[in-house]
Amino acid sequence: MTDSPYLRIPVEAVTLGMYVQELCGAWVNHPFWRAHFLLEDPEDLRRLKESSVREVLIDPSRGLSPPALKQADSKPETSSQPRPTTPVDESQRNTTASSAIRRSLEQEIESARQLCSKSKKVVMAMFQDARLGRAVEVEGARAMVNEITVSVERHPTALISLARLKTADEYTYLHSVAVCALMISLARQLHLDEGLVREAGLAGLLHDIGKMCVPMSILNKPGRLDDAEVACVREHPSRGSDILREGRQVGALVLDVCLHHHEKLDGSGYPHGLAGEQISLVARMGAVCDIYDAITSDRPYKSGWDPAESLQRMSRWCGHHLDESVFQAFIRCLGIYPVGALVRLQSDRLAVVVDQSTELLLPIVKVFYSTRTKAALPVELLDLSKLKGRERIAARESPERWGFQNLEAFWCELDRRRGSIFDR
Template identity: 55%
Template sequence: MLKRIAVTELCLGMYIHEFCGSWMDHPFWRGRFLLDSERDLQRILDTNIHEVWIDVGKGKDVAPGQVSQTVEEVEAEAEAQLLAVVEAQPMVARASLEDEVRRAHKLCTRSKQAIVAMFCDARMGQAVEVEHAAELVEEISNSVLRHPNALISLARLKTSDEYTYMHSVAVCALMIALARQLGLSEEQVREAGMAGLLHDIGKMAIPDSILNKPDKLTDAEFATMRGHPEAGARLLLGGGRISALVLDVCLHHHEKYDGSGYPHRLAGERIGLFARMGAVCDVYDAITSDRPYKRGWDPAEAIRKMAEWKGHFDPLLFQAFVKSVGIYPVGALVRLQSGRLGVVMEQHEKSLLTPRVKVFFSTRTKMPILQEVVDLAKLAGRDKIVARESVEDWGFKNIEELWSGRERGEGSLFD
């Protein structure tokens, strides 16, 4: 049985099942282990992780009277928080997902090339070409305007070796979508996009041995990596012509709403609006992307987990973010009441609970079925989403091909 407890309640002999927070918040290469070392206990207490899941079937239980929550209780809370945002309408798509994905494939290629060149210049001490960056933001903004989910979802499929560069493209698109969801002016939308594009430029000051390490970082390496916001601010200040808002996001996108973030432990609205937006967008893309040492989470699972992280994000901005990407984002694997499994293809223009889903598998026969796109808004009372599902649990391969048209050459869906 799993229970969620505060890290201050941890004791030796407990079995840690999962840390409550992004894996970027702690230096452990493993997520599940028996806590049998005082050093490991202290390392956990020294991180910004406030809560953990323990498995009481594999280790010690909490003492009588200690506060804990079961999986069912925590998921009910997260579900209630997410359902609280379903009344608001997400953005209406102006182009079909299929059409915009085709454009976005080409844009991703051009964007990666531009970001690689820009970041390499920064590493060599050269100023960021603001005009070129602005042109790229404009292209990304136009794509998000044509369809809010195509480029965002496609950029999530980055390989681990291109993560640093494509992460910047993804966060740029997410910031643009969130800014529009908040009703900001088009000038502010583009400013948000520029901030997303440049938020991680400080990683160019981090040694490649740390930046591209295929395993979890040591404590010392983790401390070095945490210096990238301040390094980025220095790079941008040295080049000039960068707005204060963009600089603020670069410096403060790892701050947390409860004040436990870095580098300055700002809390609440002491963190600028764009930096609070950047915190949400940065984490979402990071945890849904594959890394050398960890598979990315399913997008719907990522949204649910982020809803559980108390104090991490501005709650109102997180709700707006959910409206912009959906409770079940494009590419999420879901189970329908009919027993079919499918991937989310597109959000409905008026309800976050009734997306278009491509069904492809029966949970009853455990066999593939004829692929078909169903509009859940038209099946009200007859079929609906009843659960999120894990791609790894089902053993599906290359599931993104079902919605993206992107072939990875790694075998079929059911290999």
């Protein structure tokens, strides 16, 4: 009897997502130069199975276990290594998903508003426990992730778009809710299996819990941070990872996103200056989702950018800060022109994007203004994908240039002038 943490399995049982600790047999027969690695590439799996290697040792703490062992292992993960992010066949992707009925944006908005309000309270309670040094109870967070997942199934961007409208005072808490929903949507777009979709959502909900170790005076400072304050803020990924690891209620995937969502491909990120392939897929996902919600939200020191403008700016950061393939998948989640974007049509009319259609470049819009006459028009709903080229988007526009306020009223019918839309 051995106490080895590794499992010896036949090569036929190896799947993507397993962590190969050792290839059994003579090293000259091995198809890889690496001694141990996470098996993520289908081509690597093919090479392994076609080689003369008959057995491998896998490390279940760093990757998937054989199916027969999954139910028996009910202990929470405590490994500091990231869990795998394994793409699966599209036909298998939603085998454990709920059977939520797809809704229009208009139908989902009120449910999403209530869910945002409920989620904010859960996050506030968890973060307050963390600030006071108490153990963070994660079960409530898992329940919220399940509800948010169902909302994303009913409409991919309703909750995401609504959460963007948070006030600056709500940012710390609703940012976590928004990143949770974005991570779920992005994980689905990348065809991760359902268990990993929900783990990605939990990672999004908890990724900034370390900010509770940062003084509120720094988090809410309206002006530029000095060097000491910047250094303090940059400690939050490590502090958050410590909080979650001590609680022993989350897996390595959640820890990885919490610790590494500020890493950059060129190595200029923090806390560890990881570069390139050192950064896991889920951490790259976390970076994209975190940045998008941050730059589109009102903060104490700046107003949020227009959604379409934000995506355009983020595209310039691909390759050195952000992962290009993850970002492209992210665009497919939100659309090239996300909900709330102001656009100019070929007819010189201005419109607000109110939902996505079957075509990325041809969303559903509400037309309301003529740039020729500089006058308001009767509001008209247009599904550009059904107009057979008779009307298209000519360019995105800046709301500030035209002096427009409260454009969200065109798609969510909520008035922000009365304060938060999530506490009514």
